Amino acid sequence: MAQPGWRDAPSPPDFSLLKRLARDQLIYLLEQLPGKKDLFIEGDLMSPLDRIANVTTLKQHEVDKLYKVEHKPIVSTSDQLCFLIRPRVATVKWVSDVVNSDKAAGRFRRYKIIFCPQKFYVCDAVLEEEGVYGDVTTDSWHFYLLPLDEDIISMELPEFFRENFLEGDQRWVETAGNALHLLHSLYGPFSKVFGMGRCAKMAYESWRELQEESEQKSRRADIGTVFLVDRDVDYVTPLCSQVVYEGLVDDIFRIKCGSVEFGPEVTSSDKSVKVMLNSEDKVFSEIRNEHFSNVFSFLSQKARNLQTAYDKRRGMDIQQMKTFVSEELKGLKQEHRLLSLHIGASESIMKKKTKQDFQELLKTEHSLLEGFEVREAIAYIEEHISRQVSMVESLRLLCLLSLTENGLLPKDYRALKSQYLQSYGVEHLLTFANLRQLGVLVEQQPGETLTVMESKVGKLVNDKTAGKLTDAFSSLAKKSNFRALSKKLALVPKSDEEYDLRVPKDMAYIFSGAYVPLSCRLVEQVLERNGWTGLEEVTRMINRHEFAVGAGGGGPEGGEKTDAQRVILVMFLGGCTYSEIAALRFLGRERGLKFIVVTTAITNSGRLLEALLDH
Amino acid sequence: MNKGKAEEDDYWHSSKYSAFTFDDDDYDFTKLKESQRAVNSIRGLVEDDCEDDEDVEKVSWSGEPVGSILWGVKETASSLRTSGDTQNHGFPKIQHNPPLPRQSSGYSLSSLFKGKVSASAQSSLPDTSMRVYAPELRKPRSEYKDYDSDWNSEETIRRISHNSNVITAVLIFLKRTLSKAILFRELAEREVALRHFIHLLKETGEQRILVELLKKLGRMEDMALLQYKEHISIKDENQRKDFLKTCLSLPFSPDDSTHVQDHYMLLERQIIIEANDKRTDTEIFKKHPRKASILNMPIITTLYYSCFYHYGESEGTFSSPANIRKTFRISEKQYFLTALGARAKLKQWSDVDRLCNTTNWLGYTKKKSPIGFQRVVEILHKNGAPLQVLQDYMSLVDNTEVRVSLAQKFKCHDIVINTYKELKDRQQLIVYQSKLERGSPEYQVIDELIHSLNIRWKN
DSSP, X not given: OOOOOSSOOOOOOOTHHXXXXXXXXXXXXHHTSOSOEEEEEOHHHHHHHHHHOOHHHHHHTTEEEEXXXXXXXXXXXXXXXXXXXXXXXXXXXXHHHHHHXXXXXXXXXXXXXXXXXXXXXXXXXXXXXXXXXXXXXEXXXXXXXXXXXXXXXXXXXXXXXXXXXXXXXXHHHXXXXXXXXXXXXXXXXXXXXXXXXXXXXHHHHHHHHHHHHSOOOOOOOSOOEEEEEEGGGOXXXXXXXXXXXXXXXXXXXXXXXXXXXXXXXXXXXXXXXXXXXXXXXXXXXXXXXXXXXXXXXXXXXXXXXXXXHHHTTTTOOHHHHHHIXXXXXXXXXXXXXXXXXXXXXXXXXHHHHHHTTHHHHHHHHHHHHHTOSHHHHHHHHHHHHHTTOOHHHXXXXXXXXXHHTTSBOHHHHHHHHHHHHHHHOGXXXXXXXXXXXXTSSOBOOGGGGHXXXXXXXXXXXXXXHHHHHHHHHHHHSOOOOHHHHHHHTTOSOOTXXXXXTTSOOSGGGGGTTSOOOHXXXXXXXXXXXXXXXXXXXXXXXXXSOEEEESOTTOSOOOSOOOTGGGEXXXXXXXXXXXXXXXXXXXXXXXXXXXXXXXXXXBOOHHHHHHTTOOO | OOOSSOOGGGGGGGSSGGGSOOOTTOHHHHHXXXXXXXXXXXXXXXXXXXXXXTTSXXXXXTXXXXXXXXXXXXXXXXXXXXXXXXXXXXXXXXXXXXXXXXXXXXXXXXXXXXXXXXXXHHHTOOHXXXXXXXXXXXSXXXXXXXXXXXXXXXXXXXXXXXXXXXXXXXXXXXXXXXXXXXXXXXXXXXXHHHHHXXXXXXXXXXXXXXXXXXXXXXXXXXXXXXXXXXXXXXXXXXXXXXXXXXXXXXXXXXXXXXXXXXXXXXXXXXXXXXHHHHXXXXXXXXXXXXXXXOTXXXXXXXXXHHHHHSTTOOTTSTTOHHHHHHHTTOOHHHHHHHHHHHHHHTTOHHHHHHHHEEEOTTSOEEEOOTTOHHHHHHHHHHTTOOHHHHHHHXXXXXXXHHHHHHXXXXXXXXXXXXXXXHTTOHHHHHHHHXXXXXXXXXXXXXXHHHTOSSSOOOX
């Protein structure tokens, strides 16, 4: 749909290597416990494991039975137990319980824990405290990176978000550093690294240290530039309703590890179907990045073409028919199956969205993004809450309101919070405390008037002093500064212009032309300037922590870029959405670049907010 | 997708935000349905020989692709179910295998610190297990002269840099060795280490120390919330209620304090209501059996329940809507909305009337709605209100445009006709008539109207 770039974007490097490495290491680890063994797998590791190995692979290495970790007493009769788990205290405690109950029953077995992707110190401490440290052997399976598609790699660590940004536990930063190190040694050397955010900085440092320790091999780079982005730089984007097809499918059906389960309402039969959603699905790959309103015409066109192709059979002689069956039919059938699924999905999306009055909802979101008719938006949110419409949706709107308005007026905050607790349960006090801690749903402090003063002072004294002042203030409370950022970076296009969603002119198309995602705009701006020069005001508003390494003196780069320089890896720490990926793909097509997205997990507004509930 | 081609959906591009609608009767939705039909019509052709298609994934009965990990796990689970409990509960098995060599302990952190080294830990200083976490910790002790001579906790915590794993390791060690007073004091000044420590305690479930720590740090609200959180894990409602009562004295912020008070009173009340209603078999409960217990439901749900089952009870009872409304300071708007929903659901239209009636000081009754009559009509329609009831409320919608569109949507012809008459809009009446069935009563009414000489039409 994009204007063709001045040069075609280079093709992405082959990431299947990552899968092979992970599989080989797993096999190696399983072989460390020779003989027959039962394997217990942590629930959220099952799908990632499925993408790189299957039961046959495991059986070949003497895995007898497979169990899911359920934190209950076990029923295995095997003499050897292997646990493939995440480094979580609760799971390690459960393994200790298993060992201890065997001991109590006088039963002897060998135990091996394989931590994925790495072991934490606290795991050993638990084993020690439970008195089983000497009874188990431990290992780490460095399965850091799972390629979900040719341009998406996931670390499959959804807990990264809460633990890092809410709890302030930086244990996963090192993991991110390790993942970068792996990518660097396989697809690097990277010549430039840009970053924004505290965590990004630490991940970079962690990687750099590994880099210094290991020897440099010279190879031709596949990926030249790396961009590290903290999720907390931009919470607005993941909290907006998604309207590109892939994002909508994720919002409604929840894509898991690149695969989605379509229920009977989609398949129009009595069973559910699991489908892989990636570039190999020829129907999906053409609609995934499209605004939903374009999807219908595309699907109906496809359906008509398919009909025509089938109709060709009529009037064929035997020989033609034979050729048709052997050459075309299979392809047509495959296409038919996919087409029918995506039409079913679109229909189901339509039904659900009509029911919840999606149009009104989008209007409210757009008002908030524009900062226009905010009182009406608040009234809408209020009604949403008092009607007890979806608990997470209401929370999402409240957060969007707070982020775009730099906090709620104290009286609004009190009223809306009371209403929310009445409608959805008083225990959400805890949720509100978490949201405040994270800075996504806050009350404007009386001191906020300082912002006005601060900008006045900023004009009087030089920039440096103003910067210091801002730092002092921003340490008091984390502000989103959305309105100012939006103005500075032109995130909200002028509303009086028409926006042709079929021929998008910028990344705003992913939100119906109403908003350019902040995260992606920052990536675009920094790449354009080859650094942060000229963005000083912006970096001050995103709480600093920006960096650029190996970018030379800054300023736009002249001359032709090599292919590797045009392959850009963007790593989201804390998750990214399919809409952001669609925006980057658009940017890539426009600029002749290839973006590879690495994320700690695919997220959306639902996942992000659910991670902050305390139940 | 075909971009240059002029598609039939030019419709979309006429304006910016209205480009994308989710209305039922939308053009593209119809088109989508057509595509669905088209695809379905050729389904027969394809499906008869689907079985031999090697493209089609083999899927087991559980819906998982055969050979996948999920499938494997389900296989195990189902074989366990079918084979019953065949595992041996009998005598412990005789050991054939020699025991595994014991791994040495990770206590070696202590080797860092003078005077704290236990003999066993020193002898088994595990070179390998420490390497991963804290490279600096496996250096020979002689390199730690600074510690040997004058170790202090402050220095140690200062040394904790960016490596989170080292932070945790040191924290665990310090927790085991230092007195709490000293540990807390040191942590107070180090936000990063402190947050790690708090998370560690949360993870390991050491609530008591955590509460103590927050208290020591003067973070009273955090402490209160943390203690309040415990109620979630208490399943028995009476125990939970008692626990909430103990929370009332916690140092919450003033607002939260009110909320927690509400929580306690709500559960207390729910327990009483539940105990009564469980064995009540009055008509309303027979006609509309309860689908779930009211315990632990939000305030608004409880109000709805009370408007549904206990409407009209005197304010003195715990279960009466009036009492709940008053106790939990429910706004007029919220009360109206909830009560309306409940009474409409029961098709008690007279209750709906009474809910809307207000009497002024002269004794006239007038209908009022804090949520606007448009919403009232929508709620009534959703609950299948008869035409007359709908019309009564529709006529109260002030905005004529809104009124007409509502009336058209719900097919209240009288309202449409009267409104146009009121507006003296003859043209619109004629347009509307053209949509009606010829000869129907409504058609006749309009016919008479547009030919009437008594009305001064504006067009």
